[in-house]
Amino acid sequence: EKALQLFSEMSQLELALSATTFNAAISACKHGGEWENASQLFCVMLQSNVELNTISFNSVLSACEKAEEWQKALQLFSKMAEVQVVSNSVTFNTLISVCEKAGEWERSLQLLSIMLLETVESSTIAFNAAITACEKGTEWQKALQLFRGIGQSEVKSD
Numbered sequence: 001e002k003a004l005q006l007f008s009e010m011s012q013l014e015l016a017l018s019a020t021t022f023n024a025a026i027s028a029c030k031h032g033g034e035w036e037n038a039s040q041l042f043c044v045m046l047q048s049n050v051e052l053n054t055i056s057f058n059s060v061l062s063a064c065e066k067a068e069e070w071q072k073a074l075q076l077f078s079k080m081a082e083v084q085v086v087s088n089s090v091t092f093n094t095l096i097s098v099c100e101k102a103g104e105w106e107r108s109l110q111l112l113s114i115m116l117l118e119t120v121e122s123s124t125i126a127f128n129a130a131i132t133a134c135e136k137g138t139e140w141q142k143a144l145q146l147f148r149g150i151g152q153s154e155v156k157s158d
Contacts, residue, residue: 017048017050018050019045019050019051019052019053019055019056022041022042022044022045022050022056023053023055023056023059025041026038026041026042026045026056026059026060026063027059027062029041029063030059030060030062030063030066033066033067034063035063035064035066035067035069035072038059038060038063038064039060039063039064039072041060042056042059042060042076046079052083052085053085054085054086054087054088054090054091056085057076057077057079057080057085057087057091058088058090058091058094060076061073061076061077061091061094061095061098062094064076064094064098065094065095065097065098065101068098068101068102069098070098070099070101070102070104070107073094073095073098073099074095074099074107077091077095087118087120088120088121089115089120089121089123089125089126091120092111092112092114092115092120092126093123093125093126093129095111096108096111096112096115096125096126096129096130096133097125097129099111099129099133100129100130100132100133100136103133103136103137104133105130105133105134105136105137105139105142106137108129108130108133108134109130109133109134109142109146111130112126112127112130112146127146127147127149130146131143131146131147134146
């Protein structure tokens with residue numbers, strides 16, 4: 001809440017707001033459990049002339065994950081591609097994890113496939129979240145396939 005107050009004061013004083021300022025405020029909202037405020041700040045950032053970056057998207061995606069707002073997270077991922085901001089392993093780890101928490105095992109697998117196709121460095125976090133999503137969806141065969149696939153992929157240990 002303090003971060004939002006400071007952010008508001010900076011705006012009122014017409015101080016230049018940078019991507020770093022927005023990212024810090026969004027991250028503070030995430031840590032405070034205020035995903036709606038994080039999302040609102042991100043919308044303000046979109047409307048301003050501040051250059052969006054991977055950290056900006058990952059910060060708001062992480063806030064969505066914490067609140068288990070998987071649909072909002074997927075909308076943001078679409079926006080990320082639309083504005084041509086490059087995703088990374090943190091982006092995919094977060095997206096796969098939020099889908100796993102929502103029981104969206106098919107979406108988790110789709111995201112893992114996209115991650116591998118885009119040659120984003122895969123990690124055990126992404127595979128573990130996808131395996132857990134399959135387990136929650138009683139898709140043990142798919143979970144087993146993923147487990148076996150870890151050994152065949154160049155997976156970064158987390």
